Amino acid sequence: MLQPELIQLLTVNDLVDTSIDTIPKLPVGFSPKGSLFCSFTSHNTEEGEKIPFTFTPHQILLHKDHEFFEDGDIQRHLYLQNLSTYSADDLPNARPCEFRCHISGCSQVFNCVEGYEHHYNTLHRHVCSSCQKSLPSTRLLDIHIQEWHDSLFSILAERQDMYQCLLEGCGLKFRTREQRKDHMINIHKYPSDFRFDKAMRTKKNKTARKNLLQKGTGMEESISKPEGSSYRPEEEESMELQPALDPAAYPADAVEMSTEIPSAPPLSVPIPLTTNQPRSQHNRGMQSHRVPRTVCFGQGSVQGFRGRGRRI
Amino acid sequence: MWRLNVVRHKAGRQGISLEELKFKKRAHEKELRQARRDSQLVSKRLLVNEDEDEEGGTMDTMASDQVLEYLQMITIDRDVVNKEAHLRALRKALRSPSAHLTFIKQQGSISVLVTNLSGPHPQCRLEAARCFHELSHSPHREVDPWRLRQATPYLITYLSGQSPKFTELCLYTLANMCPDSENVRELLLVQGVVPALTSCIQIHRYNLAVVEAVAFTFSQLVSANSASGEMIPAVLASGLIPHLLSALTPDPQFGLGPAIECAWCLHYLCCSNVDNGTLVAQGALLQCTSLLVTLGGAVAKGSVMEGLELLIWPLLRCVGNLLLSGPLGALQPHLKDSRLLAALIAFAQVFLRTHPALARESIWVLNNLTADSSVFSSAMLYLNLVPGLIQLLPFSEGINTMVLRVLGNIAHHGREYCVHLAQAGLLSALCATLKMADSEVVTFSLEVLGQLVASDTQLADEFIKQSGLPLLEAIQFNSQETIRIRATHLLEHHLTPLCLVDTSESP
Numbered sequence: 001m002l003q004p005e006l007i008q009l010l011t012v013n014d015l016v017d018t019s020i021d022t023i024p025k026l027p028v029g030f031s032p033k034g035s036l037f038c039s040f041t042s043h044n045t046e047e048g049e050k051i052p053f054t055f056t057p058h059q060i061l062l063h064k065d066h067e068f069f070e071d072g073d074i075q076r077h078l079y080l081q082n083l084s085t086y087s088a089d090d091l092p093n094a095r096p097c098e099f100r101c102h103i104s105g106c107s108q109v110f111n112c113v114e115g116y117e118h119h120y121n122t123l124h125r126h127v128c129s130s131c132q133k134s135l136p137s138t139r140l141l142d143i144h145i146q147e148w149h150d151s152l153f154s155i156l157a158e159r160q161d162m163y164q165c166l167l168e169g170c171g172l173k174f175r176t177r178e179q180r181k182d183h184m185i186n187i188h189k190y191p192s193d194f195r196f197d198k199a200m201r202t203k204k205n206k207t208a209r210k211n212l213l214q215k216g217t218g219m220e221e222s223i224s225k226p227e228g229s230s231y232r233p234e235e236e237e238s239m240e241l242q243p244a245l246d247p248a249a250y251p252a253d254a255v256e257m258s259t260e261i262p263s264a265p266p267l268s269v270p271i272p273l274t275t276n277q278p279r280s281q282h283n284r285g286m287q288s289h290r291v292p293r294t295v296c297f298g299q300g301s302v303q304g305f306r307g308r309g310r311r312i
Numbered sequence: 313m314w315r316l317n318v319v320r321h322k323a324g325r326q327g328i329s330l331e332e333l334k335f336k337k338r339a340h341e342k343e344l345r346q347a348r349r350d351s352q353l354v355s356k357r358l359l360v361n362e363d364e365d366e367e368g369g370t371m372d373t374m375a376s377d378q379v380l381e382y383l384q385m386i387t388i389d390r391d392v393v394n395k396e397a398h399l400r401a402l403r404k405a406l407r408s409p410s411a412h413l414t415f416i417k418q419q420g421s422i423s424v425l426v427t428n429l430s431g432p433h434p435q436c437r438l439e440a441a442r443c444f445h446e447l448s449h450s451p452h453r454e455v456d457p458w459r460l461r462q463a464t465p466y467l468i469t470y471l472s473g474q475s476p477k478f479t480e481l482c483l484y485t486l487a488n489m490c491p492d493s494e495n496v497r498e499l500l501l502v503q504g505v506v507p508a509l510t511s512c513i514q515i516h517r518y519n520l521a522v523v524e525a526v527a528f529t530f531s532q533l534v535s536a537n538s539a540s541g542e543m544i545p546a547v548l549a550s551g552l553i554p555h556l557l558s559a560l561t562p563d564p565q566f567g568l569g570p571a572i573e574c575a576w577c578l579h580y581l582c583c584s585n586v587d588n589g590t591l592v593a594q595g596a597l598l599q600c601t602s603l604l605v606t607l608g609g610a611v612a613k614g615s616v617m618e619g620l621e622l623l624i625w626p627l628l629r630c631v632g633n634l635l636l637s638g639p640l641g642a643l644q645p646h647l648k649d650s651r652l653l654a655a656l657i658a659f660a661q662v663f664l665r666t667h668p669a670l671a672r673e674s675i676w677v678l679n680n681l682t683a684d685s686s687v688f689s690s691a692m693l694y695l696n697l698v699p700g701l702i703q704l705l706p707f708s709e710g711i712n713t714m715v716l717r718v719l720g721n722i723a724h725h726g727r728e729y730c731v732h733l734a735q736a737g738l739l740s741a742l743c744a745t746l747k748m749a750d751s752e753v754v755t756f757s758l759e760v761l762g763q764l765v766a767s768d769t770q771l772a773d774e775f776i777k778q779s780g781l782p783l784l785e786a787i788q789f790n791s792q793e794t795i796r797i798r799a800t801h802l803l804e805h806h807l808t809p810l811c812l813v814d815t816s817e818s819p
Contacts, residue, residue, distance in 0.1 A: 002612060002661055003700055009654040010605075010612035020650040025690045029726025029767070052797040055759035057683035057721040060676060061636045062629070064535070064583045065351065068676070068710070071669030072625040073353060074344050076576060078337065079622050080355035095668075097708045100749035104791030109749050116747050120786060 139168055140196050147177075166196060351537060354491035357528065358449050359484050376414040378405045383415070387424055392433050399428060399439035406446040412455045415447070426462045441467070441481050448488035457489035457496045464489070464496075468503050471512040476519045479512060483525035487532045494538055505533070506546045513555045520566040523559050527573035530556075534580040544586045553581075553591065557599045561606075562623065572622045575600075579626035588637035597637075597646040600630045608655025611662050621667050624659060628673045635680040640688075650691050653678065657700045660711075668709050675704065675714040682721040689722040689729060698722070698736035705741050708750060716745070716756035723763040730767040739764065739775050746783050751792055758787075758798040765806040772806050781807060 012018065062068055099116035101108045103124055110116040126141040127134045130149045135141040143164055146153050156162055161173035163180040167188055174180040184190040347353045382402040389395050405411050415421050428440035444463050447455055467482045486505065490497050509526050516522035530552065534544055556578055562571040578596060582588060591597070604627050607620065635643065656678050660671040678701075681688045692698060701719065705712045719738060723730050738760070745757040761780075765772040784807070787799035 002658055005696055006654055006658055006661075006700055007612040009695060010609045010651055010658060012651075018651050019648050020644075020687060020691055021648070023650055023687075023691045023694045025686055026693065026725070026728040026732070028686045029728055052794065052801050053759055053762050055720050055724075055756070055763070057717075057724050059636050059680040059683045061585065061633060062583060062676070064580060065348075065537075068669075068673065069629070070345065070348060071667070072629070072673065073348055074341060075625065075667070076622060077344050077353055077355045078341065079572075079619065080357060081340070095708050096706050097712060097745075097753065098749040099747045102747075102754075102786045102795075103789040107791065113744055113747055124786065125782075 135196065137168070140166060166194075354532075356449050356488040356491070357484055359445060359481060376408075376411050379411045379414045380418060383418060383421055383424060386428070392436065395428070396433070396435045396439060399436055399443065403439055403442045403446060406443055409451050412447060412450045412452055416452075416455050416459060422459065422462055426466070429463055429466050437470075438478060438481070441470075441478065441485065445481055445485045445488070448485045457493050460489060461496060461499060464500060465503055468500070468505055468508045471508040472515070474515070476516055476522050479516065480522055480525045483509075483512070483522070483529050487525070487529040490529075490532045491536065494536070497533060497536060497538075497543065500533070501543060501546065505529075506543075506550045506552075510550045510552045510555070513552065513559075517555060517559075520559075520563055520570045523555075524570040524573050527556060527559065527570060527577050531573060531577040531580055534577060534584070539580070540584040540586050544581060544584050547581065548587055548590055553578075553594045553596065557595055560599055560603055560627075568617065568619055568623050572619070572626075575623055575626035575630070579629045582630045582633045585633065585636075588634055592634055592637050592643065592646060595646075596630060597634045597643065600627045600634070601647060601652050602649065603627060604631065604659075605649050605651045605655050608651065608658050611655075611658050616662065621663060621670055624663075625670055625673065628656075628659070628670070628677050632673065632677040632680050635677070640681075640685045644687070647681075650695060653681070653688065653691055653697055654695060656681075657697050660704055661700065664704070664707060664711075668707065668711060671704070671707075672709065672711045672714055675701075675711065675718060679714060679717045679721065682718050684721075686725050689725050692718075692722055693729065693732040693736070696736070698733060698738070702737055702741045705745055708753075712745065712748075713750075713752050713756055716753065716760055720756065720760045720763065723760055723767070727767040730764045730771060734764060734771050734774060739771070739780070740778050742775075743778050743780055743783060746780075746787065751790075751795060754787070754790070754795055755798070758795065758802065762798065762802055762806070765802060776807060 096111075099110045099113055101110075101116065101119055101124070106123070108119060110119065122136070123134050125134075126136065126138060128141060128144055128149070130145070133144060135144055143166065147163070153162060157175070161175050163174040163177055164170075165172045165174070165180060165183060165188075167184070170188070172183065174183060181192070181194075184194065185192055344353060379402065382398050382405060385398045386395055386402065389398060406415065425440045425443050428436045429444065431437060431440075444460060444467070447460055448457065464486065467486050470482045471479060473479055486500065490500060509529060513523060513526040516526075530547065533539065534547055536543070556574040559570050559574045560578075562568045578591075578600070582591060582596070604624070607624060607627075610616070611620075637643070640647075656674045660674040663670040663674075682692060692701075698719075701715055704715050719733060723733055742757050742761050742764075745753055746761070748754060748757075761775070765775055781803070784799045784803050788796055788803070790796050790799070
């Protein structure tokens with residue numbers, strides 16, 4: 001368990017000089033805290049920002065009754081009361097740390113860093129800033145943004161092939177979404193209800209949730225599935241939820257209008273943007289009334305973080 | 313090895329199975345924690361006589377009846393031999409706690425025992441003292457040590473005697489009487505318990521059983537909450553400290569017992585913070601640190617004696633608190649051995665599984681050493697101890713926040729220190745701690761990271777290479793404002809230039 005270096009240090013014979021004076025002292029630079037301060041004081045005057053870094057080294061004096069000492073005191077008194085010798089196997093082990101997703105409103109807890117990373121990469125890595133849809137890859141996110149939030153796209157799509165094949169490295173483009181779908185089914189043998197083609201349509205059913213930073217991320221959950229992975233039949237059931245709220249009923253233009261300003265932050269939903277805005281807003285409003293927040297759309301979205309702070 | 317064979321709690325008396333003991337221990341531990349919260353955590357120790365184990369226990373009800381009978385016979389019988397036999401019988405009857413109540417309710421019972429304790433017959437004295445010892449250990453509230461106070465002048469007087477067994481008995485009886493009652497402690501102080509104990513440890517300094525008993529008695533006196541008023545100054549002035557310090561080194565034959573008691577006694581003195589300068593001047597810091605280095609060597613060799621933690625614990629606390637008795641520069645002569653740093657890390661790693669709280673206290677000492685000391689911070693880096701420290705970062709319960717404090721202390725000394733910390737692998741470790749659930753850990757990690765990236769742009773680049781940026785970006789969505797502000801600040805002021813390059817590079 002101990003590193004060999006440490007053992008060697010502690011078991012050297014007495015002839016070796018272990019005096020602290022023999023150790024060269026590194027030059028004490030101007031403290032990094034100072035530079036933090038510097039950058040702050042300069043900003044301080046301009047922006048009135050507060051210094052967020054507060055750490056200063058200090059020694060800690062602990063009183064006899066400090067809670068820090070509790071376990072040791074208990075061990076001592078167990079010993080004094082002759083109960084300590086039987087303790088070997090039921091002592092508390094040091095608990096490894098838990099990890100938590102930082103996205104407020106998500107805050108899911110994990111036992112290992114891998115779990116955390118998988119969660120983060122799946123749900124929060126490729127998120128559309130306009131509609132908070134989470135996608136499994138940069139490519140799919142780019143395609144999603146183009147097709148759903150780029151106002152030029154639909155204009156261009158009328159004149160040329162714009163719908164890219166979703167496969168990484170295919171590169172073919174199609175005039176319509178249906179053509180692409182046929183291509184993906186026939187050539188690439190994708191399932192007819194491939195989630196990341198279809199799921200995108202569902203997004204406008206969602207009301208863009210408010211206030212990304214404070215109230216919650218509103219990052220929409222969707223399952224991560226490696227592209228090209230085989231279709232899993234058990235997911236079909238969750239797809240069945242969709243028809244009642246079939247997104248196809250809402251024309252694509254409604255969405256496009258509402259997101260006309262490319263740099264619109266995610267919280268900008270209520271801001272009227274276009275002449276068509278009332279209609280799209282109406283749609284959104286209706287949806288948000290009709291659909292409880294706890295209902296998730298899209299295949300596999302049940303795997304999102306409905307149970308907040310839940311351990312997995 | 314264990315003195316527990318002789319000095320033990322009543323629970324040890326009956327033959328109980330291991331399972332039962334485990335269960336009892338767990339329940340007991342819960343009780344102790346509650347008692348500690350109520351500031352009523354006290355322990356008493358019971359000396360068991362050699363002749364006791366062979367004899368079967370008496371029935372409780374019988375014992376109660378017998379007590380009165382014996383008491384009467386002791387007063388009536390003029391023959392010394394008979395008297396002694398009656399006293400011995402009484403002492404055995406007093407082993408059952410219910411007999412204590414009968415005894416204490418009987419008018420004049422204590423006076424009878426005191427008469428025998430102070431009498432001229434050695435055997436009667438011994439048996440009377442044993443009776444008092446049984447009573448001092450009583451589980452009953454009614455058997456208040458204050459009611460036994462008539463015995464204390466004699467018990468204190470006998471401490472200066474030459475008979476080790478009898479002295480030990482008097483010591484444990486006195487020790488059992490003090491924790492429950494403030495009045496008894498005041499009385500003992502007035503009756504001169506402190507100089508008596510000091511002369512006792514001097515007389516019996518080669519008898520480790522007595523040394524242990526003296527140290528235990530002292531620890532009972534100085535661990536009381538009110539002790540810092542008169543008791544501790546009296547103890548500090550008594551010339552006891554050198555004796556405690558010389559008894560700190562464990563004896564290979566006798567075991568750890570005496571050293572453990574001396575160390576706890578010192579701990580109670582140190583954390584009262586009455587006059588830690590005197591303790592340092594008398595060599596407490598030097599002795600504790602050199603013993604820790606020795607124990608660190610033992611631990612490194614893999615020879616962890618059973619119960620070693622009971623000695624390491626108070627030593628760590630002494631050192632930790634004594635480090636605040638003056639500026640670290642002034643304490644330097646007492647902290648010569650650089651192996652102390654290695655020993656502290658070795659303790660933390662070895663006891664991490666069995667006693668995480670000990671690991672935490674070990675790092676606490678490291679914090680008190682490295683705070684504002686470039687000498688110890690340099691030594692941490694020079695001796696390459698930081699990787700060992702980083703290994704402790706995945707552990708919760710206050711361990712990792714304390715580790716982060718130490719790392720912050722080192723980083724605080726400037727660029728050179730930060731660069732060395734990064735070389736030891738701190739940046740990737742921070743990438744992990746930044747994801748942790750404990751918001752205190754995240755805050756401390758951001759603080760340390762802030763020091764690193766602000767000290768040198770290369771470290772900022774390095775952090776970005778370890779894919780730290782998305783991490784900080786994620787933290788900007790944290791629910792706590794203080795955490796968000798720190799992350800945003802780092803992104804805006806220290807990680808900006810490459811951040812732009814980075815995004816433009818990635819497709």
